Amino acid sequence: MNGRLERREGLTVLPVMAAPAEYGAHLKARIDPLITGVGPVEAAVSLATALARMDGQGDRPDLIVSLGSCGSRTLEHAAVYQVTSVGYRDMDASALGFPKGVTPLSDLPAVLPLPCPIPGLPTASLSTGANVVSGAAYDAIDADMVDMETWALARAAHTFDVPLVALRGVSDGRTELKALEDWTGTLHLIDEHLATAWDRLMDVLEAGGLVALDRTPFARKDISQPASPETIA
Secondary structure (H helix, E strand, O other): OOOOOEEOOOOEEEEEEOOOHHHOOOHOOOOOOOOOOOOHHHHHHHHHHHHHHHHHHOOOEEEEEEEEEEEOOOOOOOOEEEEEEEOOOOOOOOOOOOOOOOOOOOOOEEEEOOOOOOOOOOEEEEEEOOOOOOHHHHHOOOOOOEEHHHHHHHHHHHOOEEEEEEEEEEEEEOOOOOHHHHHHHHHHHHHHHHHHHHHHHHHHHHHHHHHOOOOOOOOOHHHOOOOOOOOOO
């Protein structure tokens, strides 16, 4: 799906989701999102392609909003959280002396801060990777939630200097995943709660515009160069 830009008080907002299963009746009544596909590669390719096309047409969005599900062993299931920060758990060049999570020869830190503009909506940190996390695999995760797209979406948004807000509903994590239904079983509730969060975000933007974002969207000049090894051998 190509996605439709939502226009609010002079702002354009691009909603983005990973999978049709997450796009239920409540969100369908509100948005026509870019559907990227599952995983960091699909997410990065799809969003970067869409932004390049929009940029070429002179219609680059003012804000990207990523909506979808996630896993968490500790947070309330079916509840929606604003993502305060996201890390990329697949990146591990520690054998070369780089801190885990830092992409070698990149100016990005291991963890990216994200705006959390919706008053009263709970917040949580997120880890992105290409694997489905279940059971004991949570022991290795240094974040409240896990997903498979947000880091990649933030990276693509950063390339085009567009801020990104991420909203995630917890679909699984309390027990070991054994079937697809263990993920999809709560998606109808998450759809409803994401739709409510979307409405609240639109109210915030209509009242205050992008100034309402409680963090300055990260930009290259605002990110410190991560520590790198003195030599790579």
